[in-house]
Amino acid sequence: MSNMKKTSKKDLPEIRECHTASTGIFFKVKKILYSQSSAYQKIEVIETEDYGRVLFLDGLVQTTERDEFFYHEMLVHPALIFHPSPENLLIIGGGDGGALKQVLRYAIKHVWLVEIDSQVLEVSKRFFPWLTPSLKDKRTKLVIQDGNDLIQKTGEKFDVILIDSSDPVGPSTCLHQSDFYKRLKKCLNPKGIVASQAGSALYQLEHLREKNIFLKKIFKIVRFYTGPVPTYPGGSWCYVFLSDRIEPLKNIERDPPPGLKYFNLDAGKAAFALPNFLREKLT
Amino acid sequence: MSNMKKTSKKDLPEIRECHTASTGIFFKVKKILYSQSSAYQKIEVIETEDYGRVLFLDGLVQTTERDEFFYHEMLVHPALIFHPSPENLLIIGGGDGGALKQVLRYAIKHVWLVEIDSQVLEVSKRFFPWLTPSLKDKRTKLVIQDGNDLIQKTGEKFDVILIDSSDPVGPSTCLHQSDFYKRLKKCLNPKGIVASQAGSALYQLEHLREKNIFLKKIFKIVRFYTGPVPTYPGGSWCYVFLSDRIEPLKNIERDPPPGLKYFNLDAGKAAFALPNFLREKLT
Numbered sequence: 001m002s003n004m005k006k007t008s009k010k011d012l013p014e015i016r017e018c019h020t021a022s023t024g025i026f027f028k029v030k031k032i033l034y035s036q037s038s039a040y041q042k043i044e045v046i047e048t049e050d051y052g053r054v055l056f057l058d059g060l061v062q063t064t065e066r067d068e069f070f071y072h073e074m075l076v077h078p079a080l081i082f083h084p085s086p087e088n089l090l091i092i093g094g095g096d097g098g099a100l101k102q103v104l105r106y107a108i109k110h111v112w113l114v115e116i117d118s119q120v121l122e123v124s125k126r127f128f129p130w131l132t133p134s135l136k137d138k139r140t141k142l143v144i145q146d147g148n149d150l151i152q153k154t155g156e157k158f159d160v161i162l163i164d165s166s167d168p169v170g171p172s173t174c175l176h177q178s179d180f181y182k183r184l185k186k187c188l189n190p191k192g193i194v195a196s197q198a199g200s201a202l203y204q205l206e207h208l209r210e211k212n213i214f215l216k217k218i219f220k221i222v223r224f225y226t227g228p229v230p231t232y233p234g235g236s237w238c239y240v241f242l243s244d245r246i247e248p249l250k251n252i253e254r255d256p257p258p259g260l261k262y263f264n265l266d267a268g269k270a271a272f273a274l275p276n277f278l279r280e281k282l283t
Numbered sequence: 284m285s286n287m288k289k290t291s292k293k294d295l296p297e298i299r300e301c302h303t304a305s306t307g308i309f310f311k312v313k314k315i316l317y318s319q320s321s322a323y324q325k326i327e328v329i330e331t332e333d334y335g336r337v338l339f340l341d342g343l344v345q346t347t348e349r350d351e352f353f354y355h356e357m358l359v360h361p362a363l364i365f366h367p368s369p370e371n372l373l374i375i376g377g378g379d380g381g382a383l384k385q386v387l388r389y390a391i392k393h394v395w396l397v398e399i400d401s402q403v404l405e406v407s408k409r410f411f412p413w414l415t416p417s418l419k420d421k422r423t424k425l426v427i428q429d430g431n432d433l434i435q436k437t438g439e440k441f442d443v444i445l446i447d448s449s450d451p452v453g454p455s456t457c458l459h460q461s462d463f464y465k466r467l468k469k470c471l472n473p474k475g476i477v478a479s480q481a482g483s484a485l486y487q488l489e490h491l492r493e494k495n496i497f498l499k500k501i502f503k504i505v506r507f508y509t510g511p512v513p514t515y516p517g518g519s520w521c522y523v524f525l526s527d528r529i530e531p532l533k534n535i536e537r538d539p540p541p542g543l544k545y546f547n548l549d550a551g552k553a554a555f556a557l558p559n560f561l562r563e564k565l566t
Contacts, residue, residue, distance in 0.1 A: 012305070022311035022332035026299070049305035067485070070558075202350070202513050228511055228519035230485050235518015236511035262558040270553030275353075275545040 015046055015054075017061050019203060019233035025061070027054060033127055038119035040171050045127045051231060053127055055096060057120070057166060063096045063128065067230045071197070071237065072164075073263040074227035074271065076102035077256050078241055079160045079195040081268065082248050086159045088112075090187070092147035092175065094164030095120035097132035103162070104134045105257035112158075114143045114150045116171055148174045148183070157189050163196035167204075176207075178214040181242075185218055194219075194242040201226055201278060202234030209281040211240070220244045224282045225271040227262070238278075239271075248272060298329055298337075300344050302486060302516035308344070310334060316410055321402035323454050328410045334514060336410055338379060340403070340449060346379045346411065350513045354480070354520065355447075356546040357510035357554065359385035360539050361524055362443045362478040364551065365531050369442045371395075373470070375430035375458065377447030378403035380415035386445070387417045388540035395441075397426045397433045399454055431457045431466070440472050446479035450487075459490075461497040464525075468501055477502075477525040484509055484561060485517030492564045494523070503527045507565045508554040510545070521561075522554075531555060 012028040019025070031047040044056040052065025063071075076099050080086055087109040091099050095115035103111050113135070115121055121144075125132045135142060143150060147165075161184060165172040174180055184194060199207055208224070215222045219242040229237045241248050249269055256263050274282065295311040302308070310331040317328040327339040335348025346354075359382050363369055370392040374382050378398035386394050396418070398404055404427075408415045418425060426433060430448075444467060448455040457463055467477060482490055491507070498505045502525040512520040524531050532552055539546050557565065 016309070020333050022295070023309065023334065025308055026306065028305040050303050051306065201511070226511075228484070228509075228517075230517045230519065234511075234513045236513065261560050264556075264559055264562070266556035267558045270556035273547075273549035273553035275550045276547055277544050279547070 015044075015048075015056070017056070017059065017233075019200075024233075025231060027051065034123055036119070038117050040117045040119075043119060043123050045123060054231075055123070055128070060166070061231045062166065063098060063131075064231050065128070068096070068098050068131070069261040070227060071229045071232070072098035072102050073260055074225075074237070075099055075162060075164060075195060075197055075239060077260070077263040078225065078239075078248060078268055078271070079162065079193045080106050081252055081254055081256055081265070082241075082246055082250075083160055083193050084191060084246075084251075084253050088156065088158050090114065090156070090158045090161045092151075092161065092163045092165060093172070094162070096124045096128055097121075097134055099162055099164045100134040100140065101131055104137050104139065105259075106254075108139060110139055110141060112141045112143060112156070114145050114147045116144070116146050118144045146171075148180055151180075151183050151187050154187060156187060157192075158187055159189050159192055161188060161192070161194045163194065165197065167199060176211070178218070181215060181218050191245045192243065193246055196240050196242070198224065198238040198240045200232065200234040201236040201238050204238075205277075205281055208238060208278075212282045215240065215242060218242075221247055223248050223272060224274060224278065226274065226278070227271050298327075298331075298339070300339070300342065300516075302483075307516075308514060310337065317406055319402070321400050323400045323402075326402060326406050328406060337514075338406070338411070343449070344514045345449065346381060346414075347514050348411070351379070351381050351414070352544040353510060354512045354515070355381035355385050356543055357508075357520070358382055358445060358447060358478060358480055358522060360543070360546040361508065361522070361531060361551055361554070362445065362476045363389050364535055364537055364539055364548070365524075365529055366443055366476050367474060367529075367534075367536050371439065371441050373397065373439070373441045373444045375434075375444065375446045375448060376455070377445070379407045379411055380404075380417055382445055382447045383417040383423065384414055387420050387422065388542075389537075391422060393422055393424060395424045395426060395439070397428050397430045399427070399429050401427045429454075431463055434463075434466050434470050437470060439470065440475075441470055442472050442475055444471060444475070444477045446477065448480065450482060459494065461501070464498060464501050474528045475526065476529050479523050479525070481507065481521040481523045483515065483517040484519040484521050487521075488560075488564055491521055491561075495565045498523065498525060501525075504530055506531050506555060507557060507561065509557065509561070510554050
């Protein structure tokens, strides 16, 4: 049984994210720092007490000052420690700069960041400046474009592709479909790895099951892994590691960089040990 | 970045748990099934859409129909697979019957369940009947008593003691203090193991750090482990494994029983791999 001290700050207004029609998380609002609609979505930055600054897109939590490291470290580091020579990388989405920051901890040559919404980048630079200096790194190639469009037109080949998308609603819908992954594979070097956020282990189980089925038709190696993200629906988040040649856990090619808050080799390996209810759906 | 479909059912009332003064979880209420105060606490059982029946004590989520298995399986099975011959067991707290149900999956001889509040047991039998048949098992010895009192007076020695308490507020405060663990050790056989819920990995970090310091003065082996519990604060829950002789992960004495929804050997071992922010506080 669990328990926490119960108090309330009735004087402050609230903002909430509905995880489903019936359940969700709420935050007391210290200050609304930004609230505008871009061509793609409503963008809000809220100052909260517990999570610091929180970025909402269309009313849904994307990044918080306090817990972004859980998500960004688990999205990026497994692919980077298992790839033998990651030189040319692509991040699809990730306009907050958090995944890019993790990628640039490694001695890579180039990383492309393709973000559909330039306003997300501007808001992140203004309100999450500790995540965005990496946008100015000379290895970073910033492209404002639909990721799905870029991978159809680019002649580039990548060693690692990271999909830091929102969920299968709104502008990210196509990034969760079979055709997108088929196109993606054409941009991947033979030893390449794709790592993608894959959704809530609790609320999106059926979607995960379907994704596993179509991914197995495209990639020889499809390995789901999980990690906690306190402000994401259900608290336990899924990611998927895709490759034709690289089996995760088999060869660790390099140690993770120093200074990480979540990721270490043991925690990284442990993330691939799925609980029974996920094993049943995903193997 | 994450995202979920946003809808709302404005017609239904809500119940919420404040994780802190500023953040928490809410549930739409389909029906209030029970709401009374016992000698110790306010007991409520709420029918919710997403989590089925939810037991609240003093307004705080203890057990939900949908996610109780995350917690009860992770509390019970590590101790049970690493102990060489668990015969006589004690559960302190756990009036919902969920931990007892997991314990009785093994060929043990006796398990004592000491619960301070008989009304929690009655409510659980009535509203969570799938958890409570184990209360009638002939190996179960049910005692309505303060666990702290029982361990001072009993002449019994136990192989495994499981602490399924609420947090360090209200009637469970003493169950989180150094003196309690010193007394507990006197009831433990030399090869004995204690496994206890230890709180939120996100919100109770300082409390975990302090607990680690005093536990190391009492037990030779103090190993924290974690697992997700979607409705508990922060979504990522800590447990602690205590012994003088048994090092977890070294010898797996038996396979976990069939039919578990969360726990398997790989997930059990993985739970001991702490992320950096916990390693720094707890080692």
